[in-house]
Amino acid sequence: MAQRIGQISRFNITALALGMAFLYLPIVILVIYSFNASRLVTVWGGWSLRWYHEFFNDRAMLDAAWMSLRVAAVSASIATLLGTLAAVGLVRGERFRGRSLFSGMLYAPLVMPEVISGLSLLLLFVALNAERGFWTVTIAHTTLTMCFVTVVVQSRLAALDRSLEEAAMDLGCDPLQAFLRVTLPLIVPAIAAGWMLAFTLSLDDVVIASFTTGPGSATLPIRIYSEVRLGVKPEINAICTMVIALIAVVIVIASLASKLSSSDGKSAAPL
Amino acid sequence: MSARRIFARPARYAAVAPYVWMGLFFLVPFGFVLKISLSQTAIAQPPYLPLFDVTEGWAAIKAAFAQLSLDNFRLLASDNLYISSYLRSLVVAVTATLILLLIGYPVAYGMARLPQRWQAIAMMLVIVPFWTSFLIRIYAWINILQHDGLLNQILLALHLVSAPVVWLSTDTAMYIGIVYSYLPFMILPLYATLAKMDPSLLEAAGDLGASPLRAFWLVTFPLSLPGVGAGALLCFIPVVGEFVIPDLLAGSGSMMIGQTLWLEFFTNKDWPVAAAAAVALLVLLVPPLLLYDRLQRRELEGGR
Numbered sequence A: 001m002a003q004r005i006g007q008i009s010r011f012n013i014t015a016l017a018l019g020m021a022f023l024y025l026p027i028v029i030l031v032i033y034s035f036n037a038s039r040l041v042t043v044w045g046g047w048s049l050r051w052y053h054e055f056f057n058d059r060a061m062l063d064a065a066w067m068s069l070r071v072a073a074v075s076a077s078i079a080t081l082l083g084t085l086a087a088v089g090l091v092r093g094e095r096f097r098g099r100s101l102f103s104g105m106l107y108a109p110l111v112m113p114e115v116i117s118g119l120s121l122l123l124l125f126v127a128l129n130a131e132r133g134f135w136t137v138t139i140a141h142t143t144l145t146m147c148f149v150t151v152v153v154q155s156r157l158a159a160l161d162r163s164l165e166e167a168a169m170d171l172g173c174d175p176l177q178a179f180l181r182v183t184l185p186l187i188v189p190a191i192a193a194g195w196m197l198a199f200t201l202s203l204d205d206v207v208i209a210s211f212t213t214g215p216g217s218a219t220l221p222i223r224i225y226s227e228v229r230l231g232v233k234p235e236i237n238a239i240c241t242m243v244i245a246l247i248a249v250v251i252v253i254a255s256l257a258s259k260l261s262s263s264d265g266k267s268a269a270p271l
Numbered sequence B: 001m002s003a004r005r006i007f008a009r010p011a012r013y014a015a016v017a018p019y020v021w022m023g024l025f026f027l028v029p030f031g032f033v034l035k036i037s038l039s040q041t042a043i044a045q046p047p048y049l050p051l052f053d054v055t056e057g058w059a060a061i062k063a064a065f066a067q068l069s070l071d072n073f074r075l076l077a078s079d080n081l082y083i084s085s086y087l088r089s090l091v092v093a094v095t096a097t098l099i100l101l102l103i104g105y106p107v108a109y110g111m112a113r114l115p116q117r118w119q120a121i122a123m124m125l126v127i128v129p130f131w132t133s134f135l136i137r138i139y140a141w142i143n144i145l146q147h148d149g150l151l152n153q154i155l156l157a158l159h160l161v162s163a164p165v166v167w168l169s170t171d172t173a174m175y176i177g178i179v180y181s182y183l184p185f186m187i188l189p190l191y192a193t194l195a196k197m198d199p200s201l202l203e204a205a206g207d208l209g210a211s212p213l214r215a216f217w218l219v220t221f222p223l224s225l226p227g228v229g230a231g232a233l234l235c236f237i238p239v240v241g242e243f244v245i246p247d248l249l250a251g252s253g254s255m256m257i258g259q260t261l262w263l264e265f266f267t268n269k270d271w272p273v274a275a276a277a278a279v280a281l282l283v284l285l286v287p288p289l290l291l292y293d294r295l296q297r298r299e300l301e302g303g304r
Helices: A010-033 A050-056 A059-092 A099-111 A114-127 A134-159 A163-170 A175-204 A207-212 A220-229 A234-261 B003-014 B016-037 B058-066 B071-078 B080-113 B116-131 B134-145 B150-157 B171-196 B199-207 B212-223 B225-240 B244-249 B257-267 B271-303
Strands: none
Touching: A010 A234, A010 B080, A010 B116, A010 B134, A010 B171, A050 A059, A050 A234, A059 A099, A059 A134, A059 A175, A059 A220, A059 A234, A059 B003, A059 B016, A099 A134, A099 B016, A099 B225, A099 B271, A114 A134, A114 A207, A114 B016, A114 B257, A114 B271, A134 A175, A134 A207, A134 B016, A163 A175, A175 A220, A175 A234, A175 B003, A207 A220, A220 A234, A220 B134, A220 B244, A234 B116, A234 B134, B003 B016, B016 B271, B071 B080, B071 B271, B080 B116, B080 B171, B080 B225, B080 B257, B080 B271, B116 B171, B134 B150, B134 B171, B134 B244, B171 B225, B171 B244, B199 B212, B212 B225, B225 B271, B244 B257, B257 B271
């Protein structure tokens, strides 16, 4: 009798293990080396927090980190508000004029190369004579990330049973009340996941921020990027490890949020 | 009138604010790119001279239209730098997509064969790197690939090579970086189609005498083609315009179109040509985008 098809085989396990190792090993190595005492990135000189200390004494890096955190928090909040509204409009609004243009505009930035989005926004800001800095980067990040929020909230909203809203309206709610009291609580985890996705995407972006920021207001990725171009510095390992730790916390919160609120407790994935 | 209809009306107004935002910050900027790509180089020289002032009114806009020219596109078409970066973008994107398929398919296949509980965990593990900073993941590879980096240390220790191999600033490093960054984008759609597949189809093929390999080739693979297409396009489209990865990992020999655009903009400060390169890049992306859209639509209809 031939081996049963569809069972997990040694080949499957090997492929999976190699794939996961490929995805995680570089990050693990980076984190380990951030605690390296040696100035030479490749020579192990024992465990040390030296490079973390260095970061907290680096004024320019700290300013950039602060700028990045503010941009990420503000743009993620605006993006979540707009993205949720867009998802509600698309899923519950049925047909309205220009709907396909609207959904097209919301999908395009997901696949559009960042150089194009960045360049086009900069040309707009220049034409409007807007002073470039915090707000132009925030607007640019909002535009990009609200599309991701829309996708996340939209899929949750589409999976929701409409009869719940209809029942609420039968019981005397007006549509807005039905939405606020019944639908909104049910999609809160998706909204939270959307916010966190927008936050991490903004914290990560080099290209669009480079185009839309002004002199003297660089974000952390722009700083890291310009340092990395000049070669590896152990301080960057420490900064990167802290960013990874921050994002890890965000992911854990996001998956806990979606686990707690999904009725079956099954969907642990943040997306 | 059903409750559904009543609800539709206010929900429509929810779209107004995001609609206006996207129009203002997504659609309008493209108008500017188009406009500037059609204008003369001299006008747009920094220090950031606006091409026309909105406050000057309609006459100024009309005057600006009169200056439109196709010179920048002629320059793009005649200069080898642009044509070669255009072609290189295509070659890199196709090659990277093929490598991604070769690596991503077995991983997605392995995931789909796991017990249900483990599938959720594996999926989580694939998604997490997607959340982890993209720049940091590229930087992690620079640590590994540099001259006295970990990879060379291991190779030397194992006596596989006698002298350190140059990895950084080569196409190999660039492909490693691209494959590494885009692997989750390839695995997830592949996994989605493979996990949906009915295992009884494979059992039937086995009962009819097909070997596991034959059953895979005749049943599983054809059925997973929508996932293959979606994954391939999801990787191909953004890789074409990639800037950061080739800039940090590839050699300075030849550039991709995203890099050319960046160079024109930031180094040569030739905005009209940069804008024209952006339009050209967009044109390059329209056919794959349309294909992706069609695939998505077919998938949605098939799912019903």
